[in-house]
Amino acid sequence: MSLAIPAAWIRVALLMFAVGWGANQFSPMLIVYRHELGLGPGEIAGLFAIYAATLIPGLLLGGALSDRVGRRACVLPFAALSPLATLLLILGPHDLALIAAGRALAGLCSGMVFGPATAWVLDLSAGDAVSARRAALALSAGFGLGPVVAALLAQWAGDPLVVPYLPHLALGAAALAVGLTAPASPRPARAQPVISSRAASDAAPSGADLAGGQARTDPADGAGQSAGRPAAPPAPLRTRAFWLGVAPAAPFVFGTASLAIVVLPEEVTSAQSLSAGYAGLMTALAFGAGVGIQPFARRLAGRSPHGGIIAGLGCAAAGAAVSIAAVAQVSRPLAGVAAVLLGLGYGLSLVSGLHQAERLAGPRDRGAVVACYYVLAYLGFAMPYVADVLNAPLGKPGTFALLAAAAVILAGLSWLRGSRIARAGQAAVKADRTTWAAAARRGGRPEVRTAARPRSGA
Known part of the structure; x- marks a missing residue:
C-alpha cells in the first residue's frame, strides 16, 4: 500500500487528537477551580452545561454542512479556533466569564470538528472497520492524554490555573500546520x-x-x-x-x-x-x-x-x-x-x-x-x-x-x-x-x- 494514503488520514487524525485534547483537558481542572476559586457545585455544573450547549448544535450543524461544502471547509477553521478557546482560559484564570467563554468556544469547536473530521478520516481510509478504529483512536488519545497531562501539571507544576493549558497551544498550532496539507475527501461516486x-x-x-x-x-x-x-x-x-x-x-x-x-x-x-x-x-x-x-x-x-x-x-x-x-x-x-x-x-x-x-x-x-x-x-x-x-x-x-x-x-x-x-x-x-x-x-x-x-x- 502506498504511504500517501495513511499519511493523508494521519494529518486529519492529528487535528482530531488536538481538538479532543483541548476539549477534555478541562476535566481535572474543575477540581483546581473548585479549590482555587471556591466554585460551588452549581457553578461547576454550569461550566459543563455551557460546553454541552455549544457542542450539540455544533455536531448537528457541522456534520450535515460538511456533506455539502466539504470536510476541509468545516474542520480547518474550527481547528484553528480551538487553541484560541484555550487562550481565553489562560487570559482569565480568575474570571468566570472568560472561563465560560472559553468553554463555550471549545464546545463549538469540538462539535464542528469531531463529526466532519471523523467522516474525513473515513473518506481517506479503506472504508472497513480499520477506518472507524482510526477515527476512534485519534479522538480517544486526545480525550485521554489531554486531561492526564493537565492533571499532572496542575498537581506538580507552578501556577495550576495557567501552566496546564500551555501544551494545547503548541499542539493545536502544530496540528493545524499539518492539517492544512491534508487532501480533500475524494468526490463520491x-x-x-x-x-x-x-x-x-x-x-x-x-x-x-x-x-x-x-x-x-x-x-x-x-x-x-x-x-x-x-x-x-x-x-x-x-x-x-x-x-x-x-x-x-x-x-x-x-x-x-x-x-x-x-x-x-x-x-x-x-x-x-x-x-x-x-x-x-x-x-x-x-x-x-x-x-x-x-x-x-x-x-x-x-x-x-x-x-x-x-x-x-x-x-x-x-x-x-x-x-x-x-x-x-x-x-x-x-x-x-x-x-x-x-x-x-x-x-x-x-x-x-x-x-x-x-x-x-x-x-x-x-x-x-x-x-x-x-x-x-x-x-x-x-x-x-x-x-x-x-x-x-x-x-x-x-x-x-x-x-x-x-x-x-x-x-x-x-x-x-x-x-x-x-x-x-x-x-x-x-x-x-x-x-x-x-x-x-x-x-x-x-x-x-x-x-x-x-x-x-x-
Whole structure:
C-alpha cells in the first residue's frame, strides 16, 4: 500500500487528537477551580452545561454542512479556533466569564470538528472497520492524554490555573500546520438507489453491503441537493437499523467514561482529599484501557457488527458492578479496577458504534450520520447528573446497580435484535437487488422508496 494514503488520514487524525485534547483537558481542572476559586457545585455544573450547549448544535450543524461544502471547509477553521478557546482560559484564570467563554468556544469547536473530521478520516481510509478504529483512536488519545497531562501539571507544576493549558497551544498550532496539507475527501461516486422501505428500515449494518460495498444513499440527500428544497434527514437516520441497532447503546460510550473520570473519583474520596493528580490517574486508566482495546474492537466489529456493542455493554455492566463494591468500601484500588472495565466498555462501544454508523452511511451523508451518532454518544456525559439524581432514592451502590442492570438488558436486546435484523436484512437486500436488476434489464429505473419512519416501540 502506498504511504500517501495513511499519511493523508494521519494529518486529519492529528487535528482530531488536538481538538479532543483541548476539549477534555478541562476535566481535572474543575477540581483546581473548585479549590482555587471556591466554585460551588452549581457553578461547576454550569461550566459543563455551557460546553454541552455549544457542542450539540455544533455536531448537528457541522456534520450535515460538511456533506455539502466539504470536510476541509468545516474542520480547518474550527481547528484553528480551538487553541484560541484555550487562550481565553489562560487570559482569565480568575474570571468566570472568560472561563465560560472559553468553554463555550471549545464546545463549538469540538462539535464542528469531531463529526466532519471523523467522516474525513473515513473518506481517506479503506472504508472497513480499520477506518472507524482510526477515527476512534485519534479522538480517544486526545480525550485521554489531554486531561492526564493537565492533571499532572496542575498537581506538580507552578501556577495550576495557567501552566496546564500551555501544551494545547503548541499542539493545536502544530496540528493545524499539518492539517492544512491534508487532501480533500475524494468526490463520491454517483449515489446508489435507496433500497425499499423494508430493507432500509430493517437491514442491519452487517447487511448494508449493497453495491460495491457502499451503503444506501438517497440521491436527494447530502451533496448536490437542489437549492430551496427542504433538507431531509439522511436515509440511514430514517431507519430502524440506526435507531434500534446503533442509537440505544451510544450514550454508554461517554457514559462509561464519565462514570470513570468524574463520578468514581468523587465517590471514593472526600471533597478535601480529591486532587487533580488522582483524577488524572483515573482518566489514564479509563482511556488507556479504551485505547488499548480498540484493535480488538476493530476486529470484532469486522466479524460481528453487534458483537462489539454487546461486548462494550458487558464491560460497562462489569465496571458498574465493581463500582458498587468500590463505593461501598470507599476503595481506591477497586475504583481503579472499575475504571479499567468502564474504559474497555468505552473503547469497544465507540469503535463498534462508529463502524455501524459508517456501514449505514454513504459518502454523501457520512458527515451527518456520524455527527448524529456523536450527539447520542455525548448524551452519556449527563451520566454524572443522572447518578446524582438517583443517589437520593437508591443510594450510591443502588445507582451503580441500576446502571449495571440497564447495560445487561441493552446487551441482551441488542443480541436478540441483531440476530433477527441480520436475517431480515439479508432477505430484504436480496429482494431489492433483484428488483433493481430486473428494472435494469428493462432499461428503466425501479421506483425509489424512502425509508419508513421508525415506529415507536418497534
